[in-house]
Amino acid sequence: MSEPKSSVHPVDFIWSEVVRDAEAAIRAEPLLGGVFHNAVLHHGSLEAALAYRFADKLATREMNQQLLREIADGAYAASPALGQAARADMVAVFERDPACHRLLQPLMYFKGFQAVQAYRVGHWLLEQGRRDLAFFVQMRVSEVFGVDIHPGARIGQGIMIDHAHSIVIGETAVVGDNVSMLHSVTLGGTGKEEEDRHPKIADGVLIGAGAKVLGNIRVGHCSRIAAGSVVLEEVPPMKTVAGVPARIVGEAGCSQPSVMMDQLLGVRGSEPR
Incomplete structure (x- = not known):
């Protein structure tokens, strides 16, 4: 389950900025209040928000959102490096993409960022010997985002994939x-x-x-x-x-x-x- 918002760590400046962006977005567009609460404000950490986004985007009738959420939560809990890489990727997008004006945007709208974070969970699964789950994640990332990254590929941090249509790695x-x-x-x-x-x-x-x-x-x-x-x-x-x-x-x-x-x-x- 996601953490309560009160558990936001004061030194996590990136997550704190994402939360502020979401609050400002609701003030500017109240009709999206439910969207931003579900995707950001309901969670206590960037990792929890990423796990929610992973499950929400990749869920199917074969693999429902709850199961995918548990998988992603387990990955982020077991490997703090996943969250560290996500933060580096988010900053990379913000600094390099002139169309990105808020840290909230990659999490909510940029399929390149979202696809890379899903790949990272798939790569972690492969490293744990959970090959079929890793390949399932690869398949869904390809279907949903048009990005095909084999879970065996090794990708560093601070990655920006702009537009991210028809990427193959x-x-x-x-x-x-x-x-x-x-x-x-x-x-x-x-x-x-x-x-x-x-x-x-x-x-x-x-x-x-x-x-x-x-x-x-x-x-x-x-x-x-x-x-x-x-x-x-x-x-x-x-x-x-x-x-x-x-x-x-x-x-x-x-x-x-x-x-x-x-x-x-x-x-x-x-x-x-």
Whole structure:
């Protein structure tokens, strides 16, 4: 069951801000009062709210909301790292997405954030040996959000997936911390290999819309992959690659491409807010 609101820990600034956002949203739009109470104000922690959202979004006639809620509550209770990663992801979305003006938005409206948090629960289930439950979560995330992340993939924190339509991340893919990617990105294999066959994305990488990174190759830290590129070879750190097949076209242009979100080749972006 969810915690009473009175148990909000005073040092959890992110959750406290989400609560304030929800209260302000109700004042601005009273018709959504029930929605925000159910999704935010009824809960005493971000973990409880995430578990509710997970269950509410993924429930089916085969697996009802109560059972999914118990699964997610158990995951968050057993692994504090899940909540830590969720907070880092939420801040990443807020800082990098110009359409995000409140911390409340990723939790309520952004399917990229919600899909990544559901993947994290599925990955935890897989690590516990609960393979079929993990695959059930993967299936429902794909059906509900249009995001297909294998529960075996390893994904860091501070992740932003903007728009998040048609994202595919394969079983042996590794994604580092503070990575940003846009819609229609694929981190896939190149054939029917059964071993380590998917890309390794280092910290701070920016992957543009529609880019395909294929095979067991490494994309170096703080590099940029231009929209629509097909990457088949290793990308050195702090470089920009573009084209089909992708080739190095210059430097990354800044020290933190995934934060700057500058996708214009040869043009340096503005400082992050």
